[in-house]
Amino acid sequence: MSSTASSTVSDAIDGLPPFDPALAPGAPRSQTRRPPPPEGGPIMSEMRTSLLGAALVAIGPITMALYTPAMPVLAEAFGTSQSMIKLTLTAYFAGFALTQLVCGPLTDAFGRRPVTMAFLLLYLASTVVATFAPTIEWMIVARTLQGIGASVGVAVSRAIVRDQFTGQTSARIMNTIAMMLAIGPALAPTIGGVTLELFGWREIFWAMLIYGVVLIIVTQVCFRETNPYIDRANLRPRVLLHNYATLLRDPRYMQPSLLVGFGIGTIYTLASVLPFVLIDHVGLSPSQFGFGMMVQSGSFISGTIVTGFAMRRVDAMRLLPFGMTGMVVAASALLASLTLYPPTFLGVMLPVGLFAFSLAMSLPSVTSAALQGFPRMAGAASALMGFLQFGAGLLGSLIIAALGNPLLGIILVPPAMLFVAVASYLLLGRVNARRSAAVGTG
Missing domain, CATH: 1.20.1250.20 (MFS general substrate transporter like domains)
Incomplete structure (x- = not known):
């Protein structure tokens, strides 16, 4: 099942040609006529x-x-x-x-x-x-x-x-x-x-x-x-x-941005509910909770380190299928663990750790891809991505608060957000592929 998911994601990635800003919906003519940046190396x-x-x-x-x-x-x-x-x-x-x-x-x-x-x-x-x-x-x-x-x-x-x-x-x-x-x-x-x-x-x-x-x-x-x-x-x-x-x-922007938004938004959502689950339901003390959260932060840091080493040998986009597959597995494990068994520290934090590691593996490629096609509005593109992340986190936190039950909230909301993140990426990948094919034949 994991290899199938990886293959599907790889197909979605391979079907994306380089983005041309002139093809952006409603792109103003003045934007496409501006001269390119001066030739040479980076400024810094x-x-x-x-x-x-x-x-x-x-x-x-x-x-x-x-x-x-x-x-x-x-x-x-x-x-x-x-x-x-x-x-x-x-x-x-x-x-x-x-x-x-x-x-x-x-x-x-x-x-x-x-x-x-x-x-x-x-x-x-x-x-x-x-x-x-x-x-x-x-x-x-x-x-x-x-x-x-x-x-x-x-x-x-x-x-x-x-x-x-x-x-x-x-x-x-x-x-x-x-x-x-x-x-x-x-x-x-x-x-x-x-x-x-x-x-x-x-x-x-x-x-x-x-x-x-x-x-x-x-x-x-x-x-x-x-x-x-x-x-x-x-x-x-x-x-x-x-x-x-x-x-x-533009699906070329929204495809990676929604993955980043719902992925990091899940981090914010978990931050709002994990204290109540681990302290009130699992029985940790506040100090134990503080140390326990190192599973999430340590997994994320480990993911960035592993990704950094891996990118010396392979293209960052080739790591994305593994990262997205890991996110789906983590969401499924969290859902199954808390649905079938009473909450335990490992039952909660092992899936959370896997999610954090997988997200760290996914972020570099998709963040870069989202901004690549918009050099003349890079500030707006970066700002909107940040807003989507916070908006997803706020939405997830509000839904959990409305449910009134932290345990039910962590069972339903974070896994749903991760499923939406991966599904939106795959669906918009198909939209991108169809659009590119239409432009090519036109």
Whole structure:
């Protein structure tokens, strides 16, 4: 059954010819008549792009995860309820997700570097406000602005890769960025907890402040502008809507983007339900839960390392069938384990670990493929991909909350999201193949 699934995915991949932006639905004529970027090598080296992209992409998850250990303490510090403290996390997510839809086009219109600097300065200012927030209302405002400032990381980190690299090199850099996405959230809660215990909750924001200052200095010194198609017309409402409409209705973009969106969205969904399943149903203590989550983060990191070594010998797209097959097997195992047997740590976390490993194997190739055909709107394409990831995670979390039963939620929702991710990739692959055949015969 696994080999059949692998074969089906391989067929879908092999049927995809290189994407021509001129064939994009409704592509404006001015877009196809612009001159190509200047000939020559990349503006920044592969190593510099990898490290800069990893540092930028980490600011979002680190800012979220550093803060979570302090949430119970903040309720007492501000004399407010837990629901108000949870609102600070919701405010951060809202600012982070929604602003990506604006941040990406801003980098297409004004350039990657100046927009990155502006958003990082906003992040720095809002972190200062959070550090000295006198009331919960000030904290909510500060966290919202932090999310807005941090949103630049995801959009720009992928766009600077697309601006300079394609193919196997692009996939290698995306693999490094994906590893940082795993390491940041894995280590940040531990660092936040130790900081809270040794110093206090305000010092957690001092840590964010230090990271922000270092990132601004690195951006100022090391970041060279990579966007060869800077055009302020990208901010006109009509052009903005046209660009997003082009992306949403083009299967060459949506095929890999939905796989990435539902895949990473499943990570966010699991984060919202695993504490309740492992602590309330399995019986772990909070500290045991923290160590237990290393199965997921460790599996993801292992997957990125294995993928990095494998890409030295084979094309990244050849790893995708194995990654997608692993995701289907993991979803089936989680569904079967919790349906047939009482919940246990291994019954939950072994499938979750397999899923994380398989997702890490899949991400570099599909992330690179999604951005490949849109050099003139790479910022918008990267931002929309980030929004789809958060949107899928938010949708999954809301469905589980509506079910009112965490155990039922983890049985139904994460496996369904993974099945949808793989099915959408295969179905849109067929659409791409038919469309390419029609263009070829025409």
